[in-house]
Amino acid sequence: MTDLVITSPANQRLKDLIALRRRRVRESAGASLLEGLEETTLALDAGVVPFSLLHCPELMLHPEVGAALVERARDLGAEIVQLGRTAFEKVAYREGPDGILAKVPSPGRALDEIALPDGALVLLCEGVEKPGNLGAMLRTADAAGVALVISADPVTDWGNPNVIRSSKGTVFSVPVAAAGTAEAFTWLADRGVEVVATTPDTDVEHTEADLTGAVAVAVGSEKYGLTAAALARAGRRVRIPMVGRANSLNVATSAAIVVYEAVRQRRSG
Missing domain, CATH: 3.40.1280.10 (SPOUT methyltransferase, trefoil knot domain)
Incomplete structure (x- = not known):
């Protein structure tokens, strides 16, 4: 299956991800945003299975490591979405993004x-x-x-x-x-x-x-x-x-x- 590619920052899927910055939306969706190569790797090591992983090769500081993480998420069944730089910077929530962002189940248990x-x-x-x-x-x-x-x-x-x-x-x-x-x-x-x-x-x-x-x-x-x-x-x-x-x-x-x-x-x- 060919990965989805999004280049427009006005794409509705990106708007839906940006909405996860609001607590009410996170609680309703049972999902949160996780950004960063190191952070996402740690989460996967802890057993987290992402709903989707978004990546921007242009922003990756370590392309080979980033690509390996993308494949690892794919093997877990996560949807893989490639974003253009402008689109990624639109949805990223920190300065100096490194090209990795994931939609993951919200942390925490009863x-x-x-x-x-x-x-x-x-x-x-x-x-x-x-x-x-x-x-x-x-x-x-x-x-x-x-x-x-x-x-x-x-x-x-x-x-x-x-x-x-x-x-x-x-x-x-x-x-x-x-x-x-x-x-x-x-x-x-x-x-x-x-x-x-x-x-x-x-x-x-x-x-x-x-x-x-x-x-x-x-x-x-x-x-x-x-x-x-x-x-x-x-x-x-x-x-x-x-x-x-x-x-x-x-x-x-x-x-x-x-x-x-x-x-x-x-x-x-």
């Missing part, structure tokens, strides 16, 4: 579909607003071997193109789920996972707490931190010591510090 390993390390993000922070936390989770990242009372969805982009595609390699805060806490408690809340309102430093065993590190929104309801239900509270005048650690950095303390303790043990 909590009840997830089985945690014994002694799981979980990251719970309540009300985090900025896609870039969610993406950065996913990269930390991927590097640290976190078993699950839960977005509690999510402001944005896992399929947001900016979450996918800032995660470098790790949103497809790390198990992720979204749920209400109460549902997330109940689900974790039922599985014997203790929630450790990060907050400045405690005297216990994160290095003093036992973070081995089944633990969920909980972080809150950029402006307000964890809600009172989340703090009340957490088993323990820890703080990251800071000596500056400003509360200068953002949520992604705070999550990384506490998660890697948990990793350190587990490796030491």
